[in-house]
Amino acid sequence: MEAYCMKCKQKKEMKDAKEVTMKNGRKASSGSCPVCGTKMFKIGGK
Numbered sequence: 001m002e003a004y005c006m007k008c009k010q011k012k013e014m015k016d017a018k019e020v021t022m023k024n025g026r027k028a029s030s031g032s033c034p035v036c037g038t039k040m041f042k043i044g045g046k
Contacts (some may be wrong), residue, residue, distance in 0.1 A: 003042040005033040015041050 001016040004010070014031035022028055022043075029042045 001029050001031065001044065003029065003031070004038040005036065005038055005040055007036050007038040008033060012040075014042070 001014045002011050003014050005012050012033055012035065014029065015034040015042050016033055017031035018029050020030050027044060031040050032038065
């Protein structure tokens with residue numbers, strides 16, 4: 001799963017990506033940046 005890292009300012013492959021459900025019921029993916037370790041989040045990802 002690819003997401004945008006706010007710290008690196010680039011799209012990167014998410015490490016340890018997990019599918020989560022937000023409060024409103026929409027699917028999202030949560031993980032961390034492989035380079036800097038910052039949390040990454042992508043709404044609507046599979």
